[in-house]
Amino acid sequence: MTFLEILTVCVLVLTIALSFSFYKLYKFSMIILNLEDSIENCLSVLDERYKSMNEVLEIPIFFDSLEVRSVIEDIKVSRDSLVEVANKLTENTRSEIETQKEN
DSSP: OOHHHHHHHHHHHHHHHHHHHHHHHHHHHHHHHHHHHHHHHHHHHHHHHHHHHHHHHHSOOOOOOHHHHHHHHHHHHHHHHHHHHHHHHTHHHHHHHHHHHHO
């Protein structure tokens, strides 16, 4: 084999490897974009539920039953957990948004 033949084989192998890498990169980027869209949709649903729960919690309680107070407390805990989940999901993007606002 001559040097030119060896070089041609190497270029061919590297081109195939690069093409495979681009294919995998495209697939992974599409997975990440789809996941990001799903998370955004979930966050919008969580935001709507948070607003709904907050409105219910604003209404004064006229019934002094232990069961009603327990349900109200469960709603408060659920509301707080929704905020916690939303904050954890947007933890990394929040710093990027703050950086963009500063610029």
